[in-house]
Amino acid sequence: MANEYGTLAALKSKLGIEADDTSRDTLLNSALASASRGIDKTTGRRFWLDSSAVQRTFRLQGRVVCEDDGDLLLVDDIGSTTGLVVETGSGASFTAFTGYETSPDNALADGRPITGLLRVLGSWGTSTTRVRITARFGWPAVPDDITEAALIQASRLYKRKDSPEGIIGSAEWGVRNLSRRDPDVWALIEPYILPGFG
Known part of the structure; x- marks a missing residue:
């Protein structure tokens, strides 16, 4: 598995599992991968960085914002x-x-991605113009909030094996339904959600 937003060691630590206990590694890795991809889907973006530059082509329609100093082309995170x-x-x-x-x-200096290219005092072209960008897409580094959200969600997914119907029991609280969305995970990822997602 690749591009998870946390490590197996950190997840084991969060769950109180000994580092040398490998009996649950398959389940833990699966939970971590699912939590990471779930964050991608919810936010509408991904936080891992391409290892090398890849090429993408963009249409101008719906991607150009007219600014006072030129046209801003909105692009995928670079x-x-x-x-x-x-x-x-x-x-x-x-x-x-x-x-x-x-x-x-x-x-990039602030640890955030480039999300637009400004054509200073000009336009990007006509409706038939395409812009081809070769770049390392993603984020410069995975934000700490995203790592923490992935670990919390992975812990929750791992524990679901004990509550397959979405019901969990506790001597303190009795039987209760699991909430649809973890409020801590949501609070951590909400600032990163692209408009139109979530």
């Missing part, structure tokens, strides 16, 4: 400028383009 190439064109004909600024200002 977590590194290493290997960043921006090209404009259509069909099989693309030309390298350098007249842009990344947005928001200082995003």
